[in-house]
Amino acid sequence: MKLNLNIQPLNTWIKTGKEPLVISGPCSAETEEQLVATAHLLAQTGKISALRAGIWKPRTRPGEFEGIGSIGLEWLKRAKEETGLPTAVEVATAKHVEEALKAGVDILWVGARSTANPFTVQEIADALKGVDVPVMVKNPVNPDLSLWVGALERINNAGITKLAAIHRGFSSYEKSAFRNEPMWDVAIALKTLAPELPLINDPSHISGNRDLIGYVSQKALDLDMQGLMIESHIDPSVAWTDAKQQVTPAALADIIDHLTLRKAEVRNSEVNDKLAELRNQIDKIDDLVIQKIAERMQIAEKIGQYKKDNNITILQVGRWDEILQKRTTYGKALKLSAEFTEKLLELVHNESIRRQTEVMNADAAQGQAAEKLTHA
Numbered sequence: 583m584k585l586n587l588n589i590q591p592l593n594t595w596i597k598t599g600k601e602p603l604v605i606s607g608p609c610s611a612e613t614e615e616q617l618v619a620t621a622h623l624l625a626q627t628g629k630i631s632a633l634r635a636g637i638w639k640p641r642t643r644p645g646e647f648e649g650i651g652s653i654g655l656e657w658l659k660r661a662k663e664e665t666g667l668p669t670a671v672e673v674a675t676a677k678h679v680e681e682a683l684k685a686g687v688d689i690l691w692v693g694a695r696s697t698a699n700p701f702t703v704q705e706i707a708d709a710l711k712g713v714d715v716p717v718m719v720k721n722p723v724n725p726d727l728s729l730w731v732g733a734l735e736r737i738n739n740a741g742i743t744k745l746a747a748i749h750r751g752f753s754s755y756e757k758s759a760f761r762n763e764p765m766w767d768v769a770i771a772l773k774t775l776a777p778e779l780p781l782i783n784d785p786s787h788i789s790g791n792r793d794l795i796g797y798v799s800q801k802a803l804d805l806d807m808q809g810l811m812i813e814s815h816i817d818p819s820v821a822w823t824d825a826k827q828q829v830t831p832a833a834l835a836d837i838i839d840h841l842t843l844r845k846a847e848v849r850n851s852e853v854n855d856k857l858a859e860l861r862n863q864i865d866k867i868d869d870l871v872i873q874k875i876a877e878r879m880q881i882a883e884k885i886g887q888y889k890k891d892n893n894i895t896i897l898q899v900g901r902w903d904e905i906l907q908k909r910t911t912y913g914k915a916l917k918l919s920a921e922f923t924e925k926l927l928e929l930v931h932n933e934s935i936r937r938q939t940e941v942m943n944a945d946a947a948q949g950q951a952a953e954k955l956t957h958a
């Protein structure tokens with residue numbers, strides 16, 4: 583399935599070039615000096631295409647800094663006049679949209695908390711009707727692709743064609759090195775549904791920690807994302823919000839300098855031949871993997887029949903533990919991570935159980951069908 587979005591390419595609304603597209607600026611506009619000085623240093627790097635700043639901040643707990651409010655829009659205007667950088671702001675209500683547009687903000691974005699709420703998204707979409715402004719939609723805080731898609735559709739249905747998605751990672755109970763789990767597969771799923779929709783990565787909110795920003799940025803570019811939104815502050819150590827993940831403009835330039843841009847398409851025929859040969863090998867192996875899994879399922883069904891004949895339960899925890907243990911050890915010896923082998927086995931095992939359940943209940947199902955017929 584493909585999404586039916588009506589969108590314009592990224593380069594119709596933001597400067598893109600050979601370097602990765604970078605939108606940068608502080609998490610929050612704090613003071614006029616902080617914002618304008620940061621903007622100047624960012625502009626001087628020559629590496630950024632737009633200046634971001636949070637004016638209204640969605641905070642998890644009351645009492646935290648909730649954004650400087652409308653006055654910050656004036657500071658942004660000044661930063662834009664002095665640096666020539668287009669500006670981008672998060673909007674979460676119709677009023678934010680109106681104020682930002684009135685102040686000449688060039689790009690709006692919908693934050694992760696707003697995307698999770700269709701009422702909020704619809705309110706923003708309604709306020710955007712009849713306006714020609716680029717809008718970027720962050721993924722919702724929870725890993726729900728439909729919510730993300732729904733928000734993009736609502737904004738697009740309001741007539742916004744300069745549209746992009748921002749991947750900023752997802753909240754998770756599991757402790758990890760990241761503030762927000764990247765769950766790259768969710769971003770890839772969106773890209774598969776809407777290949778023409780520009781996808782921008784936000785390594786700052788994924789990392790939560792400046793040391794990981796380079797790593798996450800590179801991974802995003804390797805997955806063919808079109809740009810990066812990175813938080814930058816003239817002095818991160820005293821930032822009012824997200825201090826740990828902000829970088830100075832100089833550090834930002836350094837991160838960008840160390841990124842490798844790879845091509846999605848290659849023209850060189852020698853490279854293409856080599857790629858085709860390797861893909862051919864992959865195709866053959868994939869066929870074999872599928873064939874072997876199908877064989878495994880047939881055996882699972884035989885086991886199901888045997889268990890049924892002998893009145894044995896389908897799941898025997900001891901056996902499953904043994905499979906996991908032996909295969910992950912074997913996988914590790916072949917350089918497959920335990921996590922990967924476990925996930926793969928779980929998928930295969932679940933299907934095996936489903937097939938065995940079918941076999942075990944086949945007579946019951948036949949009986950029910952026969953009963954239905956006699957009653958019909």
Ligand code: PEP
Pocket residue numbers: 609636640672692693694695720750787
């Ligand atoms: C932000 O960009 O500063 C922000 C609040 O991000 P998110 O909506 O991704 O949490």
Ligand code: MN
Pocket residue numbers: 609610813823824
């Ligand atoms: Mn932030």
